[in-house]
Amino acid sequence: MGPFTLQDMAGGIELTWRLRQASGAIDPIGDALYEQGRLGLQSGRGYYRYEAGDRRPLPDPEVEAIIDSARQTGGVARTDPDAAEITDRMVLPMINEAAKILAENIVDRPSDIDLVWNAGFGWPRDRGGITWFADRLGAHAIVTRLRELKAAHGDHFEPAPLLVEMAERGQGFADLHRTAEEPASAG
Structure with missing residues (x-):
């Protein structure tokens, strides 16, 4: 539906x-x-x-x-986006929001987000959750595409700072998972 x-x-x-x-x-x-x-x-x-x-x-x-x-x-031109464009415009902002949620410490780890997506929103289990899916795409590719979408469609597609940082470091959400679970240093 x-x-x-x-x-x-x-x-x-x-x-x-x-x-x-x-x-x-x-x-x-x-x-x-x-x-x-x-x-x-x-x-x-x-x-x-x-x-x-x-x-x-x-x-x-x-x-x-x-x-x-x-x-x-509203002065909006009619377009006929293909399936890939529709997917990018729907899924990439959700991935971007996941990065914002993590940066704001609303959840402890990416798997918490994936659990909600699978159990609450009906995200297909074979896609592992939104952050797992994002890691398959790669942070660099996501940030690049979000910037393209921002140029074409506005600030709604501005990449989250954490997502940009992940792309620059060659990291994915799974790397944040390990960081969140490491014990604090005893210094």
Whole structure:
């Protein structure tokens, strides 16, 4: 199930609208859906449309028009990214966030992050977790690609300082694992 189907199923359109109202955030697409009463499955239409008695999401030309209008208003060019581009734009920020979480000492070690990804988010077990997967890609390649994405799409793709440091040292998340488990020196 994708994120927009999930929002339709769980009442996410109204919830995120209320959060935006409280925070002052703006989402032209989400706001338009809410204002048009497109609250998801319960109203028969949200990001998708739903036939009576059927929970299957169906594409909706009205939503495509809302998205196209927001795109044009925001001056965003329509693109047709390939699967690799989509994967990079979705997965690399998650890897970047893992580095931030570690740097902020929110977790003790990379395996803690992988556990959450496997058990909580349904990350495919054959990919070992987000930090294990990142180590297969290599920190240098990730930082290089994040910088390319930043140049094309903005600061959202700014590489985390820890990730840059890992790339410069030729390290991966697994190297941080060993460091976190080493006993403190008795000096």
